[in-house]
Amino acid sequence: MLFDALLAWLHFLCIFTLVGTLISELVLYRRVMDVARIALLRRIDMLFGIAAGLVIVSGILRVTLGLKGAAFYLHNPFFWTKMGLFLALGLLSIAPTIHYLRLPGSGAVVPEGAYRRTWAVLVLEVGLLGCIPLLATLLAHGYT
Numbered sequence: 589m590l591f592d593a594l595l596a597w598l599h600f601l602c603i604f605t606l607v608g609t610l611i612s613e614l615v616l617y618r619r620v621m622d623v624a625r626i627a628l629l630r631r632i633d634m635l636f637g638i639a640a641g642l643v644i645v646s647g648i649l650r651v652t653l654g655l656k657g658a659a660f661y662l663h664n665p666f667f668w669t670k671m672g673l674f675l676a677l678g679l680l681s682i683a684p685t686i687h688y689l690r691l692p693g694s695g696a697v698v699p700e701g702a703y704r705r706t707w708a709v710l711v712l713e714v715g716l717l718g719c720i721p722l723l724a725t726l727l728a729h730g731y732t
Contacts (some may be wrong), residue, residue, distance in 0.1 A: 592655040599646040606643055609636035610717060614710045619703045622695045630688050637685070640678060666732055668724065670723040677716045683709050 612632045616625060651661045661667045687706050691698070698706075 589655065592650075595646065595650045595654055599643070599650055602639055602642040606636065607610050607717060608640040609633075609639055610710070610713055615716060617684075617707065617710060619698050619700070621691070621698070622698075623693060626688070626691050626693065626696065633681075633685050633688050640681070641718075652683065653723055661727070664727055666723045666727040666731060670720055670727065673705070673716050673720055673723070677713055680713050680716070684713075 609632050613636065614634065615630060616629050621629070630689065651658050684706050687702065
Protein backbone atom coordinates (compact mmCIF):
# COMPACT_ATOMS: atom_id res chain seq x y z
CA MET A 589 0.00 0.00 0.00
CA LEU A 590 2.91 2.36 0.73
CA PHE A 591 4.31 1.67 -2.74
CA ASP A 592 0.99 2.66 -4.31
CA ALA A 593 0.94 5.88 -2.27
CA LEU A 594 4.49 6.68 -3.38
CA LEU A 595 3.54 6.09 -7.02
CA ALA A 596 0.61 8.49 -6.62
CA TRP A 597 2.88 11.05 -4.94
CA LEU A 598 5.43 10.80 -7.76
CA HIS A 599 2.70 11.19 -10.36
CA PHE A 600 1.28 14.25 -8.59
CA LEU A 601 4.72 15.88 -8.35
CA CYS A 602 5.18 15.42 -12.09
CA ILE A 603 1.72 16.85 -12.77
CA PHE A 604 2.36 19.87 -10.53
CA THR A 605 5.62 20.50 -12.37
CA LEU A 606 3.77 20.30 -15.68
CA VAL A 607 1.12 22.76 -14.50
CA GLY A 608 3.74 25.13 -13.09
CA THR A 609 5.76 25.20 -16.28
CA LEU A 610 2.72 25.78 -18.48
CA ILE A 611 1.49 28.63 -16.29
CA SER A 612 5.02 30.07 -16.31
CA GLU A 613 5.03 30.05 -20.12
CA LEU A 614 1.71 31.85 -20.17
CA VAL A 615 2.94 34.48 -17.70
CA LEU A 616 6.32 35.02 -19.38
CA TYR A 617 5.20 35.13 -23.01
CA ARG A 618 5.05 38.69 -24.31
CA ARG A 619 4.91 40.41 -27.66
CA VAL A 620 8.24 42.13 -26.95
CA MET A 621 10.90 39.97 -25.29
CA ASP A 622 14.54 40.49 -24.51
CA VAL A 623 17.31 37.89 -24.74
CA ALA A 624 16.94 36.76 -21.13
CA ARG A 625 13.19 36.25 -21.38
CA ILE A 626 13.48 34.25 -24.59
CA ALA A 627 16.18 32.05 -23.06
CA LEU A 628 14.08 31.51 -19.92
CA LEU A 629 10.99 30.71 -21.97
CA ARG A 630 12.94 28.11 -23.95
CA ARG A 631 14.25 26.49 -20.75
CA ILE A 632 10.81 26.41 -19.18
CA ASP A 633 9.34 24.93 -22.35
CA MET A 634 12.02 22.23 -22.26
CA LEU A 635 11.12 21.52 -18.63
CA PHE A 636 7.46 21.32 -19.70
CA GLY A 637 8.38 18.60 -22.19
CA ILE A 638 10.41 16.70 -19.59
CA ALA A 639 7.57 17.00 -17.07
CA ALA A 640 5.09 15.71 -19.66
CA GLY A 641 7.30 12.69 -20.26
CA LEU A 642 7.57 12.06 -16.53
CA VAL A 643 3.78 12.35 -16.16
CA ILE A 644 3.45 9.62 -18.78
CA VAL A 645 6.07 7.37 -17.17
CA SER A 646 4.69 7.82 -13.65
CA GLY A 647 1.15 7.27 -14.98
CA ILE A 648 2.16 4.04 -16.68
CA LEU A 649 3.75 2.92 -13.42
CA ARG A 650 0.51 3.66 -11.57
CA VAL A 651 -1.56 1.74 -14.11
CA THR A 652 0.73 -1.28 -14.27
CA LEU A 653 2.04 -1.49 -10.69
CA GLY A 654 -0.64 0.30 -8.67
CA LEU A 655 -3.17 -1.35 -6.40
CA LYS A 656 -6.16 -0.75 -8.67
CA GLY A 657 -4.53 -2.62 -11.55
CA ALA A 658 -4.67 -2.04 -15.27
CA ALA A 659 -8.19 -3.46 -15.64
CA PHE A 660 -9.59 -0.65 -13.49
CA TYR A 661 -8.18 1.96 -15.84
CA LEU A 662 -8.19 0.40 -19.29
CA HIS A 663 -11.92 -0.31 -19.40
CA ASN A 664 -13.01 3.13 -18.25
CA PRO A 665 -14.00 5.79 -20.81
CA PHE A 666 -12.94 8.58 -18.43
CA PHE A 667 -9.42 7.17 -18.48
CA TRP A 668 -9.32 7.21 -22.28
CA THR A 669 -10.84 10.69 -22.43
CA LYS A 670 -8.15 11.83 -20.03
CA MET A 671 -5.49 10.22 -22.22
CA GLY A 672 -6.98 11.88 -25.30
CA LEU A 673 -6.88 15.30 -23.64
CA PHE A 674 -3.29 14.74 -22.59
CA LEU A 675 -2.39 13.73 -26.14
CA ALA A 676 -4.14 16.84 -27.49
CA LEU A 677 -2.21 18.93 -24.97
CA GLY A 678 1.04 17.39 -26.14
CA LEU A 679 0.27 17.97 -29.79
CA LEU A 680 -0.80 21.55 -29.13
CA SER A 681 2.44 22.22 -27.27
CA ILE A 682 4.50 21.59 -30.40
CA ALA A 683 3.54 24.92 -32.00
CA PRO A 684 4.71 27.13 -29.08
CA THR A 685 7.93 25.13 -28.83
CA ILE A 686 8.72 25.69 -32.50
CA HIS A 687 7.75 29.34 -32.12
CA TYR A 688 10.12 29.85 -29.17
CA LEU A 689 12.97 28.15 -30.99
CA ARG A 690 12.48 30.37 -34.04
CA LEU A 691 12.64 33.59 -32.02
CA PRO A 692 15.96 35.35 -32.54
CA GLY A 693 18.35 34.93 -29.64
CA SER A 694 18.98 38.67 -29.65
CA GLY A 695 15.46 39.59 -28.54
CA ALA A 696 12.29 39.91 -30.54
CA VAL A 697 9.16 41.80 -31.31
CA VAL A 698 6.74 39.02 -32.15
CA PRO A 699 4.41 39.81 -35.06
CA GLU A 700 0.84 40.38 -33.86
CA GLY A 701 -0.61 37.33 -35.65
CA ALA A 702 2.05 34.94 -34.35
CA TYR A 703 1.70 36.37 -30.87
CA ARG A 704 -2.09 35.93 -30.82
CA ARG A 705 -1.89 32.37 -32.19
CA THR A 706 0.73 31.31 -29.65
CA TRP A 707 -1.13 33.01 -26.79
CA ALA A 708 -4.37 31.27 -27.85
CA VAL A 709 -2.64 27.88 -27.93
CA LEU A 710 -1.19 28.43 -24.45
CA VAL A 711 -4.62 29.39 -23.08
CA LEU A 712 -6.18 26.35 -24.77
CA GLU A 713 -3.49 24.12 -23.25
CA VAL A 714 -4.28 25.50 -19.78
CA GLY A 715 -7.98 24.89 -20.39
CA LEU A 716 -7.42 21.28 -21.48
CA LEU A 717 -5.08 20.67 -18.59
CA GLY A 718 -7.73 22.04 -16.24
CA CYS A 719 -10.25 19.42 -17.46
CA ILE A 720 -8.00 16.46 -16.72
CA PRO A 721 -8.37 16.56 -12.89
CA LEU A 722 -12.15 16.37 -13.22
CA LEU A 723 -11.82 13.24 -15.35
CA ALA A 724 -9.26 11.81 -12.91
CA THR A 725 -11.65 12.43 -10.01
CA LEU A 726 -14.53 10.74 -11.81
CA LEU A 727 -12.27 7.83 -12.67
CA ALA A 728 -10.96 7.49 -9.10
CA HIS A 729 -14.52 7.43 -7.75
CA GLY A 730 -15.48 4.57 -10.05
CA TYR A 731 -17.66 6.40 -12.56
CA THR A 732 -17.85 4.80 -15.99
